[in-house]
Amino acid sequence: MATIELSGVRKAYGATPVIHGVDLAIRDGEFVVFVGPSGCGKSTLLRMIAGLEDITGGEIRIDGRVVNAEPPAQRGLAMVFQSYALYPHMSVRQNLSFGLENLRMPRAEIERRVADAARMLQIDVLLERKPRQLSGGQRQRVAIGRAIVREPRAFLFDEPLSNLDAKLRQDMRLEIKRLHQRLGATMIYVTHDQVEAMTMADRIVVLNGGRIEQVGPPRALYRDPATRFVAGFIGAPPMNMIPVAMATGQATLPGGAIVAVATPAGAAGSAVLGIRPEHLVRDPSGFAATVELVEPLGADTLVSARLGGGETMVTARLPGDAEIPIGATLRLGFDPHDAVLLDPETGARLRA
Numbered sequence: 148m149a150t151i152e153l154s155g156v157r158k159a160y161g162a163t164p165v166i167h168g169v170d171l172a173i174r175d176g177e178f179v180v181f182v183g184p185s186g187c188g189k190s191t192l193l194r195m196i197a198g199l200e201d202i203t204g205g206e207i208r209i210d211g212r213v214v215n216a217e218p219p220a221q222r223g224l225a226m227v228f229q230s231y232a233l234y235p236h237m238s239v240r241q242n243l244s245f246g247l248e249n250l251r252m253p254r255a256e257i258e259r260r261v262a263d264a265a266r267m268l269q270i271d272v273l274l275e276r277k278p279r280q281l282s283g284g285q286r287q288r289v290a291i292g293r294a295i296v297r298e299p300r301a302f303l304f305d306e307p308l309s310n311l312d313a314k315l316r317q318d319m320r321l322e323i324k325r326l327h328q329r330l331g332a333t334m335i336y337v338t339h340d341q342v343e344a345m346t347m348a349d350r351i352v353v354l355n356g357g358r359i360e361q362v363g364p365p366r367a368l369y370r371d372p373a374t375r376f377v378a379g380f381i382g383a384p385p386m387n388m389i390p391v392a393m394a395t396g397q398a399t400l401p402g403g404a405i406v407a408v409a410t411p412a413g414a415a416g417s418a419v420l421g422i423r424p425e426h427l428v429r430d431p432s433g434f435a436a437t438v439e440l441v442e443p444l445g446a447d448t449l450v451s452a453r454l455g456g457g458e459t460m461v462t463a464r465l466p467g468d469a470e471i472p473i474g475a476t477l478r479l480g481f482d483p484h485d486a487v488l489l490d491p492e493t494g495a496r497l498r499a
């Protein structure tokens with residue numbers, strides 16, 4: 148069990164800075180997900196915590212102890228990668244026990260740990276097989292098993308499911324969550340998939356360009372994004388971003404329709420109005436939009452429509468039973484509390 152604290156953590160490769168000063172305190176037993184687009188620094192940050200990458204500046208503490216100079220083995224963390232990195236010539240059992248044998252652990256203890264992990268991951272019937280005789284999901288389970296048998300203070304996962312198909316990913320996502328509940332261990336999980344982040348995390352850390360954009364529980368990030376980046380990244384399909392002209396308590400959409408929104412007092416000038424597809428509803432007194440694309444998903448239908456003959460498109464998630472012809476004029480509205488206003492230059496929230 149471990150707390151993990153980062154203060155002012157920076158990383159540069161040569162003269163190129165890639166992590167610009169990250170502060171984060173991870174609680175004991177917490178499931179924290181690092182999410183963000185490719186190249187934002189998720190793996191680098193995780194590898195610095197693991198000790199696989201040295202730190203250009205700042206401090207990393209595990210259970211209060213500064214570990215900047217400690218080699219990976221002494222940190223007591225276990226890492227699971229996207230590539231399973233199993234030994235091809237060894238059986239599953241040997242893959243699981245190999246690391247422990249190197250530590251000269253007593254045979255009986257090794258056997259107990261391997262048996263426990265295999266049972267937990269439901270790979271006990273596969274122990275005598277070689278990795279090439281396993282499916283992708285089974286291999287990933289063995290890789291996780293290899294981390295479990297070490298009984299680490301914390302688990303670090305770097306996109307462990309990205310080689311699996313969609314269905315298997317969903318199953319493994321649940322399994323890793325269950326494992327977390329069962330072991331109660333601190334886990335840091337890296338992904339670029341916001342659905343994975345939303346479904347797994349106690350808290351999500353949204354990274355962008357080597358900086359933290361926002362940290363919070365999934366629902367808080369969804370309901371109350373601090374920046375345009377977070378607003379657009381969390382949620383699928385993404386939040387609609389509509390350029391508007393603001394006045395106190397209202398905004399003018401492209402095409403001229405005026406909608407009520409919570410603005411800062413005395414607000415004037417341009418802004419971006421963010422509204423999620425699931426928060427748009429049909430409203431006879433709402434603004435007009437011309438339907439261009441209809442995607443029936445069963446339970447609901449995604450409708451893309453153009454505002455006032457201009458360039459701006461919005462997507463609405465409407466009930467699946469609605470018959471909506473292409474070319475029709477929809478009237479849409481939303482609850483002002485569901486909209487966010489963003490600074491068009493900085494992307495910062497403009498709060499009422």
Ligand SMILES: Nc1ncnc2c1ncn2[C@@H]1O[C@H](COP(=O)(O)OP(=O)(O)OP(=O)(O)O)[C@@H](O)[C@H]1O
Pocket residue numbers: 160165183184185186187188189190191192339
């Ligand atoms: N060994 C290295 N030398 C130089 N630059 C590197 C090195 N490793 C990573 N970088 C750079 O650091 C930045 C962060 O990389 P990192 O691998 O942490 O991103 P990531 O968020 O994990 O991306 P992905 O989702 O694609 O895995 C990138 O711009 C990358 O090009």
Ligand SMILES: [Mg+2]
Pocket residue numbers: 189190191
């Ligand atoms: Mg990565």
